[in-house]
Amino acid sequence: MEVLVPFSTDRPKSRLSGVLDPDERAEFARTMLLDVLDAVAAAGGDPRVLATAPVDVDLACPVDVDERPLTPAVNAALDARLGDASGGTDPVAVVMADLALATPAALRELFAAGREADIALAPGRGGGTNAFVAGDPAFRVDYHGASYLDHRRIAAEEELSVAVVDSNRLATDVDEPADLAELLIHAEADDEGVGGEAARWLRDAGFALDASSGRVGVEREKSRDRDPF
Amino acid sequence: MEVLVPFSTDRPKSRLSGVLDPDERAEFARTMLLDVLDAVAAAGGDPRVLATAPVDVDLACPVDVDERPLTPAVNAALDARLGDASGGTDPVAVVMADLALATPAALRELFAAGREADIALAPGRGGGTNAFVAGDPAFRVDYHGASYLDHRRIAAEEELSVAVVDSNRLATDVDEPADLAELLIHAEADDEGVGGEAARWLRDAGFALDASSGRVGVEREKSRDRDPF
Numbered sequence: 001m002e003v004l005v006p007f008s009t010d011r012p013k014s015r016l017s018g019v020l021d022p023d024e025r026a027e028f029a030r031t032m033l034l035d036v037l038d039a040v041a042a043a044g045g046d047p048r049v050l051a052t053a054p055v056d057v058d059l060a061c062p063v064d065v066d067e068r069p070l071t072p073a074v075n076a077a078l079d080a081r082l083g084d085a086s087g088g089t090d091p092v093a094v095v096m097a098d099l100a101l102a103t104p105a106a107l108r109e110l111f112a113a114g115r116e117a118d119i120a121l122a123p124g125r126g127g128g129t130n131a132f133v134a135g136d137p138a139f140r141v142d143y144h145g146a147s148y149l150d151h152r153r154i155a156a157e158e159e160l161s162v163a164v165v166d167s168n169r170l171a172t173d174v175d176e177p178a179d180l181a182e183l184l185i186h187a188e189a190d191d192e193g194v195g196g197e198a199a200r201w202l203r204d205a206g207f208a209l210d211a212s213s214g215r216v217g218v219e220r221e222k223s224r225d226r227d228p229f
Numbered sequence: 230m231e232v233l234v235p236f237s238t239d240r241p242k243s244r245l246s247g248v249l250d251p252d253e254r255a256e257f258a259r260t261m262l263l264d265v266l267d268a269v270a271a272a273g274g275d276p277r278v279l280a281t282a283p284v285d286v287d288l289a290c291p292v293d294v295d296e297r298p299l300t301p302a303v304n305a306a307l308d309a310r311l312g313d314a315s316g317g318t319d320p321v322a323v324v325m326a327d328l329a330l331a332t333p334a335a336l337r338e339l340f341a342a343g344r345e346a347d348i349a350l351a352p353g354r355g356g357g358t359n360a361f362v363a364g365d366p367a368f369r370v371d372y373h374g375a376s377y378l379d380h381r382r383i384a385a386e387e388e389l390s391v392a393v394v395d396s397n398r399l400a401t402d403v404d405e406p407a408d409l410a411e412l413l414i415h416a417e418a419d420d421e422g423v424g425g426e427a428a429r430w431l432r433d434a435g436f437a438l439d440a441s442s443g444r445v446g447v448e449r450e451k452s453r454d455r456d457p458f
Contacts, residue, residue, distance in 0.1 A: 175444070
């Protein structure tokens with residue numbers, strides 16, 4: 001299955017600006033992208049990056065550049081693949097580049113769900129759509145607002161069957177400082193031999209778990225600049 | 230499978246104090262408990278509430294009162310059931326009372342995992358342990374701090390096999406205002422005919438989704454007191 005991985009090269013991960021400087025955010029975002037591409041390939045998918053500009057890192061998969069915002073870029077990519085509704089086309093997956101906890105097992109479940117239903121959705125925290133598989137050209141995306149609810153509505157309007165994939169790993173997009181804790185918790189605890197580079201990057205950058213109150217968060221013990229070891 | 234559902238009657242859901250008053254928090258906590266008990270029963274489990282004091286609501290299942298904190302109360306309950314390691318005992322599940330998004334399907338997956346491995350863990354957001362199944366008396370809980378990592382460490386020390394259940398629904402304990410959005414998003418979107426009372430309670434209390442920035446949150450349009458309809 002072809003798996004598109006949208007990636008924004010323009011000020012990525014701005015909601016992490018309180019804990020990472022711009023260069024760090026760009027490097028961290030690229031590291032998460034590499035983890036996602038590894039997991040997709042290990043799950044049997046054929047990854048292809050859909051970037052807003054050329055990506056400043058060596059990638060083992062094709063890169064398409066489309067400088068438009070996420071919604072029109074993904075819709076154009078879906079159109080190009082599912083196009084004329086003549087049937088017989090393979091479904092296409094779209095997996096966000098910041099799903100650094102995605103495992104091959106979770107992605108295989110997504111791909112399998114997308115072969116059974118017209119649309120398979122993996123909701124993200126806060127109403128987002130972190131990954132989906134579409135097999136019908138009537139489906140289109142709208143990433144503004146609570147996109148998970150919008151995508152269910154769009155599927156219902158088009159009378160498409162929907163499968164929802166219940167995965168914490170796919171629900172965890174890494175956007176905010178609290179999400180960094182998830183990366184440290186689950187990349188430390190599980191070892192499937194795939195990915196884990198983003199968690200390693202964080203630890204190298206001085207991040208550690210902070211269990212001092214309520215839900216576990218992160219604290220940064222050093223910056224890379226001060227202690228580049 | 231016997232399924233213990235720990236429930237604190239003492240100032241429940243204090244992290245929601247910014248959006249709910251004490252009576253509302255108690256009522257909301259009881260409503261979530263009822264949803265969890267319904268989901269457990271629909272999944273084929275035999276629920277039993279493990280409460281810190283008698284619960285002020287009619288429950289269709291047994292209630293054990295143990296006024297100790299969560300960790301010693303759950304360990305005592307595990308001891309009483311898995312006890313003397315003579316083998317042949319059924320595994321026991323422990324499912325938190327604030328998993329208002331738990332579906333029968335997600336719980337069945339947990340129970341099945343707990344029949345295969347010595348310990349099945351469903352991690353919660355922020356390093357918690359939202360649900361588990363234990364079949365071996367060597368396992369004990371420690372809910373302080375990043376309990377998910379502690380429970381994995383305890384299992385490893387005792388050479389117990391561990392299965393991790395990757396479920397967003399089981400990972401979503403409802404503790405903080407942002408979690409209320411998850412309840413409104415997913416209880417609205419899915420309908421398995423079980424539960425959903427906690428989401429209905431929230432809507433009746435005036436909560437609605439607020440998609441005005443980043444991840445979708447909640448806003449409260451009215452209080453129950455001002456508009457008790």
